[in-house]
Every structure is written in structure tokens, then in C-alpha cells.
Amino acid sequence: MELLRYTKDVFGQKMLVGVNWELLWIPGAAAGLVIVVHFLLRARRRAR
Amino acid sequence: MRSDQTQTGVRHRWPDRAFHWVMAATVIVLTGSAFLPILGIRFDWVPIHWISGIVLVVAILFHLVRVFAVHGFREMIPGPEDIREAAGDLAGRAGGLKPAKYDAYQKSYHWASAIAVLAVTITGVIMLLKIDTPFWRRDPSIMSDQDWGVVYVIHGLSSLAILFLVILHVYFSILPEHRAMLRAMIAGRGPLFARGNTHEQD
Numbered sequence A: 001m002e003l004l005r006y007t008k009d010v011f012g013q014k015m016l017v018g019v020n021w022e023l024l025w026i027p028g029a030a031a032g033l034v035i036v037v038h039f040l041l042r043a044r045r046r047a048r
Numbered sequence B: 001m002r003s004d005q006t007q008t009g010v011r012h013r014w015p016d017r018a019f020h021w022v023m024a025a026t027v028i029v030l031t032g033s034a035f036l037p038i039l040g041i042r043f044d045w046v047p048i049h050w051i052s053g054i055v056l057v058v059a060i061l062f063h064l065v066r067v068f069a070v071h072g073f074r075e076m077i078p079g080p081e082d083i084r085e086a087a088g089d090l091a092g093r094a095g096g097l098k099p100a101k102y103d104a105y106q107k108s109y110h111w112a113s114a115i116a117v118l119a120v121t122i123t124g125v126i127m128l129l130k131i132d133t134p135f136w137r138r139d140p141s142i143m144s145d146q147d148w149g150v151v152y153v154i155h156g157l158s159s160l161a162i163l164f165l166v167i168l169h170v171y172f173s174i175l176p177e178h179r180a181m182l183r184a185m186i187a188g189r190g191p192l193f194a195r196g197n198t199h200e201q202d
């Protein structure tokens, strides 16, 4: 999956336009993962 | 974290609490206005986005004045004690740490979000020249298209970092063991130290 988005300018050259928004789910999923791991470790620590 | 009643006082004064909540509101509006259209919820997001962006810029300038004129940097600067704290935490040991207003995790979060928010606001201010508003006309000629691409990439990557950081920040701030800190950010009074004293039996 590409990190960045490009278009072609009037001369047909590759031109940078921004971030590829297909990646938007990654920070959400990464935060969700940290939350789940923290929550499980926290539960284990409390059980002891 | 156990909050020791003997060390409560005013943790955050009202101008700093006002700053925090204005910043929080603008960051949430900025994130929502930028990402909801990408997720397919269409509305006229650009005016909402640039106006709250300018409010955020003013809020950050206010915060910097408070830091330089009133607080100083000392309490937010990372040091060897923070490494000791994080290492002890990973090894399952706690205690024996010098008292500090902010713990190692709060400092890390502060600096990560400060860098990301500065990157997004500096590029955002430049991008104001890509849009028409009642106050100025767009003028993209200040930079080449390639340089505009770089500005948009920095704005986009830092906005993704902010999304990640803010979700985690809200999760940690609503945990019951951090209730005293949440109360301090709302009403002012709370534990003066997040580390040391209070941490011993964590």
C-alpha cells in the first residue's frame, strides 16, 4: 500500500499531492491495540 | 495511581485549564471536520476546519506565553529520573522515585502531541493560502506544486499521529485510577505530584 498520493501534472510528470487516506484506519487500529493490551495487563495486575 | 490527600492543592490554574479545553475542543473539531469527509460523510468542512484552526493557533500562542512568563519549562523536561521510572515500571517495580508534577508517560505524551500539533498548525497556517475566505483570496503561487505536496504530506502525517495520540489520551484520562487528575483538569484542585509519594503502592 502506498504511503503517499501522486498525480500527473500538465507535462505528464509525477507530482506529490498528499497522504494516501487509505491508511486512515492504521492510527485508529494501533490506538485500539494499545488500549486492549493495556487493559488486559491492567486486569492481570489487579487480579494479583 | 493513589492520590495522597496530604498533597492536594491547585494542580492546574484556570487559565491553563481553559487552554487545555479550548485546545481539546478545537483538536476534536479539526480532526472530525478533516476525517469525516474522508470516511464518506460529506459536508462543507473547509470553513469549520480553518476557523477552528485559527482558534487553535491563538490558544497555542496563549499557552506559550503562560509557559514562558508564568510556569517555566522545568516540570515538563524529561530527565534521568524518567528513564528510571519507565524502566522500573516495565520491570514491575515501583517506588523510590523523586516526586514530580508529571510522570514519564505524561511528559512523553506532552512532547509527542506538542511536536505533532506544531507540525499540523505550522503547515495549516501555510495552507490557508490554498483556500478562499472572506478575508483573503487563495494564492498558491507562493510555492511550487511539489513544495505544496510536501506541506500537505506533513499536515496529513501529523494529523494521523494526532488521531493516534488523542484516542490514547482520552482512554487514559477516563480510567478510574486517574480520576483525581481528570478532576484537577476540570476544577483545578488535585494531587500536586503524579510521580513519587503517590506512586509507592501503585
Ligand code: HEM
Residues within 6 Å of the ligand: A017, A018, A019, B026, B027, B030, B031, B034, B035, B046, B049, B050, B052, B053, B054, B056, B057, B120, B121, B123, B124, B125, B127, B128, B129, B130, B131, B152, B155, B156, B158, B159, B160, B162
Ligand atoms: C488537529 C489538528 C488538525 C488536523 C487533524 C487536520 C487535518 C487535516 C486534513 C486531514 C486535511 C486534508 C488534507 C489533504 O487533503 O491532503 C486538512 C486540510 C487543511 N487544513 Fe488541517 N488539520 C489540523 C489543523 C489545522 C490548522 C491548525 C489549520 C490552520 C490554521 C488547518 C488548515 C487546513 C487547510 C487550509 C487545509 C486545506 C483545505 C484544502 O486544501 O481545501 N488545519 N487538515
Ligand code: HEM
Residues within 6 Å of the ligand: B011, B020, B023, B024, B025, B027, B028, B102, B105, B106, B107, B109, B110, B113, B114, B117, B162, B166, B169, B170, B173, B174, B181, B182, B183, B184, B185, B194
Ligand atoms: C475529551 C478529551 C480530553 C480529556 C478528557 C483530557 C484530559 C486530560 C487530563 C485529565 C489532563 C491532566 C493530567 C494531569 O493533571 O497531569 C490532561 C493533560 C493534557 N492534555 Fe488532555 N484531555 C483531552 C483532550 C486533549 C487533546 C485533544 C489534546 C491535544 C492533542 C490534549 C493534550 C494534553 C496535554 C499535552 C496534557 C499535558 C500532559 C499530561 O498531563 O498528560 N488533551 N488532559
